[in-house]
Amino acid sequence: MQIGERVRVTDGPFVGLFGRLNAVLARRVVITIRLKGGPVEVEMDRDWVKPSVRHKPMSLSVPLQHRIIA
């Protein structure tokens, strides 16, 4: 991953958000993500961030209703 690259958060409470890579530390990265109030700088484990790719991750495509088994 390179500084300035668009990245996607893949784990933790910010999962699913996109951001820009600001810095790479030893096992950590710093990214800027945009929340409702504006940009926020977040430092997290390096393996919680992946380069942003265009293809959609494996996802459930059939929106079924949940049903508790009687």
Next chain:
Amino acid sequence: MAADTGKRVRLWSFRQAPREFQRLFPGARNADWVAQVLESERPDVENFLLRWRPIYPVTAVKFADQSVVYWGAETEAMASLAKWGKPATGSPEGHERRSGARVQIECPSRYETQSEPQQVGIGHTIDLGSGGICFTTESLLPKDIEATVLVKWPVPLEDAEAVELRAVGKLVRTEAMKAALHMKTLSFLIEGR
């Protein structure tokens, strides 16, 4: 408080969090998360962290300087599920080998095996527990192979976004149309992202 952090939010898996933060949450497990948020960032960030509370407990400890350290007990999600389903009893074979409480709940699921030839299919969960997931399959899957199972979680985040559980582990039991995954890791995804 930890040493100077700059004006940024800091996040760790519990396993890698600073020791002084680990000590705040003695019940935490390695796969949980810990976040340190300074007062200046709290208005934006706090709601984003607390919105996970319908899925698993999020606990906060406030410091004198108004900064807050949060613990997201992601590994408690299965226990939190108990109020949404019916307790499961017994095993399909008649002799219970699984530990921990399980909940009978039917949620849409999708699976993907890791070994060749890779098999992918959709179905639904039969029951879930802290140790694993029993789910329907489209065919007989090989036993003792690694697999990933995505489960549409029955509860959304506080802001109504839908969530999926991503469980990775080994298929410990397989039958013609169902399988049981022993979970090694679990994490949550925002549906569609």
